[in-house]
Amino acid sequence: MNAARRAAGAVPAALRRLVRGGYARWRRSIQVRVVTSTLCISAIVVAILGAFLTQQMSNALMDGKVKAARLQLDEGLSLVQRDLGSQPDNGSRLDNVMAGLKARSGPSGLYEVYIRDTRDSSFDGYSTNELRVESIPQRLRQELGDGPADATAYTFGKLSYVGRPSERGLIVGGKTGQFELYYLFPLTQDQHTLTIVSRALAGVGVVLVLLLAAIASLVTRQVVIPVRLAAQGAQRLSAGKLEERMRVRGEDDLARLARSFNEMAANLQDKIMELEDLSQVQRQFVSDVSHELRTPLTTIRIAADMLYEHRDTFDDPAVGRSAELLQSQLERFESLLADLLEISRHDAGAATLDADPLDMRDLVLRAVGDIQNLAERKGSKVLLQLPGEPCMAEVDRRRVERIMRNLLVNAVEHGEGEDIVVSVGADRDAVAVAVRDHGVGLRPGEGQMVFDRFWRADPARARTTGGTGLGLSISREDAQLHGGWLQAWGEPGAGSQFRLSLPRVAGSELRGSPLPLVPPGAGGRPLFAELEVSE
C-alpha cells in the first residue's frame, strides 16, 4: 500500500517536474516560445476555418436537399391533385395514389411519404415502409393547417421507424384540397458525407498545424542560432576574453549583427588597452615620483635632524619651534611617502603575500599592546574578547599587523575616550577580528567611503592631525590580498565597528564571517547591509 501511495505520488511529481521543465524551457528558449505560439494560433485559426467550412458545406448540402425535396413535393402534390382532385374519395383511389408515390420513393428509401385525408377521420392516412407518423412534428402540421389552401412548408426533425432506430431527416409538407402530403428525407447519407469531409478537414488541419510548427521551428532556428552564438561571444567578452569574435557569414541582418559585434569588441579592446596603458603610466609615475622624492628627502631629513638636535642652540625660540615643526612634518611626509609606495605597489600588482600559519590571538594581543599607551593617553580602555582555543590562519604577519594597527589607531582616535572592544572569532573556514568603538560613528554611506583614498570623516579637520588618509585603503588592499574582507559598520552616535575576516587557508574563497558585522546590542537598523568588500 505504501508502494502504491508512493507510486501515486510519483506520478504528480513527475508531472510537476515535466511542467516545471517545460516552463523553464519556455522561459529560456525563443524557439520553444515561437513554436508554441505558432501551434496555438494556427490551431485556433484552423479550427475556426474548419468549423466555418463544414458549416458552409452543411448549408450547401441542406440547401440542395431542400430544393430537391420541394420539387419532389410539388410533383407529388400535382399527382395527388390530378388523381384525387377535390371529389370525395372512396379509399381505393387514395390507395392507388399512394402506390404511385411509393413506387417513386425509390429503392430502400431515398425518402418516405406520408399522405393524409383531412376529411376521413376513420384513419390517419398512409405512410410508406416503416415510417412512424410521429416523425412529422406537430409544428409542421400546425403550420400547414393554419396556412392557405396550397401551402407548403419544411422543417428538420427526427424520423422514427417501426423496428429500427430513428434518424435525422428533412420533412417537407404540402396541402392540396383536403389532402396533406409529406415527404420525409433521411439525412443519413448527408451526415455520412459531412462526417467524411469533416474528418478529412480535421486530418488536414492537424497536418497543417504540425507543418506550420515545423516551419516556425526551422525559421526561428535560423535566427536563434546566430543570436545564441552572439550571446556566447558577449559572455566570453565580458569574462575578459577580449579576443573573442563572431563568425561573419553572408550579408544578411545576422551577418551585420556579427560585424557590429566584432567592431564593438575591437573598439572595447582598444579602449581597455589604452586605459590600461594610461593607468600603468600613472602608477609608474607615482612610483617614480615617490622614489625620486626619497633621495632629496633623505638629504632634507639629515639636515632637519641636525637642525632638530640643535634646536636649543638657536637664539630665537621661534626658529627652534620651526625646527620641531619641520621634524614632525618630515615624519609625516615620510610615512605618506611610504604609504604611497605601498599603495602603488598594490596598484601595480607587485604586492606579494608572505603567509605563515599564525594564531590570530597573538597578533591581536601584540597590536593591542602596541597601542596601549596611545589608548591610555586618550583615556580609552581596550577590552579583549578572545576565544579559548587558538585561531590559526595562514596570514602575512606584517600586513595583518598593519591592518590591526590601523584599525586600533582609528578606533582610539575616533573613540572619544570610550571603551574599545576587540573580539576575535573563528569557524571551520575563516577567522575574524572585530574592532568596536563607541565614538561619533558613521553617517549613512560613509561605511563604504572610509576605505577611499584620502577620505576624511570631517573635511574641516586639519591634515596635520591623524594619519595619512591611506591607512584604511592599504588595509583593505591587504585584506583582499589574503582573499578576505574588511568591512565597516557605523551609526551616528552609536560608534562603529570594523571587521576583518580572513580565510584560514590563504587564497581560498571566503563564504562568510565568524563574527557579525553589526555588533550585538547595537539597536536600530544597520547603516548598510552586509556589503562584501571583495566585490
Place this chain on the structure above:
Amino acid sequence: MRCRRSLLASVALLVLGVTGCATVPSGGRVISGRPAESAEQADDPYVRLIPVRPKAEWGPGQLVAGFLAASAGFDDGHKVAREYLAGGASSWNPGPRPSVTVFDDRPRLEVAEQGTGRAVVRASGSRLGSIGADGQYLADPDAVEVTFELTKTASGPWRITGLPDAAHNGLLLSKSDVERAFRTVNLYFFAAGRPALVPNGVFLPLVNRQNLPAQLVRALLEGPTSWLGPAVESAFPSGTRLRRIGLENDVIVVDLTAEARGGSAERMSAQLSWTLRQLSELGRWKLQIDGRTVTPNGSGSVQAVRSWSANAPDGPGSDEGRGDQAAYVVGSSGHLSRLAGDQPQPIDSGEQRLARPAVSGDFQEVAGLSSSGDRVLAGPLTATGAQVRALLTRRDDRTRFTAPHFDRDGTLWTVETSRDRSWLWMRPRGQAPVRVSQWGLAGREILAFRLSRDGARAAVIARVDGSAQVQLGRIVRDKGGGTEAGSFLPVSSELVDAIDLSWRDYGTLAVLGRKGNDTRVLPYLIPVSGGAISSLGVGALGVPRTIAAAPGAPVLIGTRDNGSGGQVCRQRAPRDLLSEWICPIPGSDPTYPH
C-alpha cells in the same frame, strides 16, 4: 511574421477546401452496372395505413368504421385497433399471420339499434374470399352481413363488446387493404419424391421489412398451405423452429432448433436459399442448427442465396439463364420443324400431319394431335425423323383432346373434353395411357391443360359459367402409383376469356386471353401467386391461337389465318416486356420441349 504564416495557412486551407468541393467530374470512362431487377421483390417499398385512436365524441358507426380501418394497420400487434374494444381487448389477438376475410370494399355500416348504453352496428358487403392463417387465399365470393355490438362505457365513449365470428380471431379487410398490407411470397417445398422445388405462394402481412427474413423462414418452417400440402414435402422435420435470424458481417445467419438435425442439410438449405432469394438485399446466408454452423455437401458454410440451382423449379440451372431451348413449330408444309433462327427446319414425320406438337424434354419422343383433333399421336424422335402413331382416340365425336405435353419424367398428359365433361389422361413412358381417376374438373370443359415443370402443379383453362378461366391445381402422386389432380383454384379474375396457356417459368403463366371489355385476344403474363397481370408486347398479332413459353426463351405465338398455314410471332427484343411483336416465321403451333 507569425501573423503572415497564419494568413498563409488559412489561404492554403481555403484553397484546399474550395478545390476539394468544387470539382465534380465532367467526363471519364463509362462504368457499367448490373441490370436492375424488374420483378417485384418481397422487400420492395410498401405502404402502411396509419390507424387513429378512437375519439371520445365518436358514435357507434364511426367507431366501427375506425375499428375496421385500424385493423388494417399491423403496427405493434394491432395495438391501436385494440383500443376500440372494451375490456376484453386481450382476448382479441389476430397475431402475426391472421386469417382475413377479404371484402370487395370497406363494408357499408348501418346502426341497427342504438339504446342509451348499447348499440348494434351492421356491416354488410360483398366478400371476395378469405386468407387462411397459413396464408392461402381461397376465393369465396358471397354477400355477407356481420354485426358488431357496442356498449357505452362508464367513462363515456362507445366501445365494441361483441365482435362477429369472422372477426374473432381474424380481420375484416377490404381488397385494397390486403393489397397494401400483404405481400405474396413464395415458400419453396420439394415436389414429392423429386429434386425440384415447388413455389407455394402465400400472403404474408408486411409489418416491417427488418422482420421479413424471420417472417419468411417461420412461414417456411410452418410448412406448405393446405392447398399445396399433399403435393409437396418439406425437408424440415416437424417441430423445427427458428431460434434466431440475424445479420453477421453481411451474412444472414439462420439458426434452427435442434429438431432440424433430423433433416437433410442439403434439402433444407435449398428450400431456405430459394425462399430467401426473394429478398433483394440478401446475398449470402449461413445455416445453423442449435447454434452450430452446418455445412451442406456441395456448398460452403456460407451459402449464396443464388446457389442450389439444381433444385430450380423449372429444372436444373434454369434460374441461371441456361434456358436456351430449341423451339419446334409445325411448318407451313404441315411437318414438325425445328426452329433455327427464324427458319423452320422440317423433320420427317412420315405420313401423319401433327397439330399442337409436343417434344419431350430429352428430345426422345414427340407427340401431337391429328389435324382434326380427334386422336393423340406419339412416337419416338430420332435423327432421321419422327414416327408417330395413334395413342388415344376420342370416345365419341363430341369430345376432343387438348394439346398434349410431356412432363419432366417423359409422361404424356392430355385432357379429353366435351362441353360439359372432361377426362385427364396420362401416359408414363413405355406404358399404356391411363385415365386419372381423381380429376377435380371432371364436370367442366377444359381448353388447355399444362403441368408445371416441377410436376406438382397444373394450370388449366376451364370454362366456368361461360367464361374461360385460368385455374391452378395440384398433382398428387401416391406412393402406390395413383395420381390425383385437383383443388383447382382460379388464378386471376381479370382475364375473362382464355384460349391457351403455357408456363413461362415456375411463377408465371403466359396466357392468350381477353381482358375485361377488350375485344381482342392478346398475350398476357399472369403470376400464379395472384398478383397483377401484365400484357406482353405491342403491335398487331393477327389471330393468335397458341402460345409457347419457356424460362429464358422468347414467348412464341402461333397465329392462324383463315386459309393457309399461318405465322409464328415473337417479340423483336424478347427481354423487353413491351417489345413489338413480329411474325417472321412461317408455320404454326410453336412449342418448347418440356
